[in-house]
Amino acid sequence: AQSVTQLGSHVSVSEGALVLLRCNYSSSVPPYLFWYVQYPNQGLQLLLKYTSAATLVKGINGFEAEFKKSETSFHLTKPSAHMRDAAEYFCAVSVNKFYFGSGTKLNVKP
Amino acid sequence: DTEVTQTPKHLVMGMTNKKSLKCEQHMGHRAMYWYKQKAKKPPELMFVYSYEKLSINESVPSRFSPECPNSSLLNLHLHALQPEDSALYLCASSQTTSGGFNTGELFFGEGSRLTVL
Numbered sequence: 113a114q115s116v117t118q119l120g121s122h123v124s125v126s127e128g129a130l131v132l133l134r135c136n137y138s139s140s141v142p143p144y145l146f147w148y149v150q151y152p153n154q155g156l157q158l159l160l161k162y163t164s165a166a167t168l169v170k171g172i173n174g175f176e177a178e179f180k181k182s183e184t185s186f187h188l189t190k191p192s193a194h195m196r197d198a199a200e201y202f203c204a205v206s207v208n209k210f211y212f213g214s215g216t217k218l219n220v221k222p
Numbered sequence: 223d224t225e226v227t228q229t230p231k232h233l234v235m236g237m238t239n240k241k242s243l244k245c246e247q248h249m250g251h252r253a254m255y256w257y258k259q260k261a262k263k264p265p266e267l268m269f270v271y272s273y274e275k276l277s278i279n280e281s282v283p284s285r286f287s288p289e290c291p292n293s294s295l296l297n298l299h300l301h302a303l304q305p306e307d308s309a310l311y312l313c314a315s316s317q318t319t320s321g322g323f324n325t326g327e328l329f330f331g332e333g334s335r336l337t338v339l
Contacts, residue, residue, distance in 0.1 A: 144326070146327055148330075153310075153333075153335065154332055154333070155226075155228075155312055155330035155331050155332045155333045156265070156312070156314075156328075156330040157330070158327050158328075158329075161326075161327050163326075202264055202265075206326075206327075209267070209278075210267070210328060212264035212265060213264065214263070214264055215262070215263070215264050217262075
């Protein structure tokens with residue numbers, strides 16, 4: 113069975129600080145992995161995706177994620193948070209079907 | 223700018239009304255999806271269409287009726303809804319594999335915010 117676990121439903125950082133959002137997956141086959149961002153009252157926007165090429169994936173808005181098979185993780189990072197990064201972030205795995213994590217709300221303090 | 227367009231953005235309806243949500247994409251994708259999203263929750267899959275045929279129905283009540291008139295359009299017909307059906311309804315599309323399932327990313331619309339009184 114496939115599943116996605118996002119540790120921490122809420123993460124709060126100061127502007128300029130490192131952002132780290134955690135995602136662990138379970139999959140019986142090599143997965144495709146994604147991070148989406150959702151701003152209030154909007155749809156989901158793709159930040160980045162892992163499709164078995166490079167393990168370090170760079171996305172939009174300065175975000176990146178590293179696929180670690182040994183840890184079954186795909187954590188999302190950004191070196192310096194901006195106020196505009198405040199949003200809900202969803203990790204997802206696709207193995208024939210999309211499975212979303214429960215989401216992490218990122219708050220950025222001035 | 224999203225390449226998946228949903229209308230209307232907001233809809234308020236009574237429990238006896240009949241209304242429809244519409245979704246359109248022009249990316250040549252052959253898979254289209256309806257998701258329901260409640261506040262502070264991830265999207266929940268409702269229906270999947272692959273090559274204009276319904277391939278997945280996640281045990282959705284019959285008061286929700288999907289329709290795929292062609293490869294670019296997806297409708298969700300609503301009838302006799304309940305207040306608990308109030309949610310953000312998201313349409314998405316993707317390319318399909320030969321098996322009919324998605325391994326690439328989903329492209330989402332902005333959603334239709336539905337309120338059932």
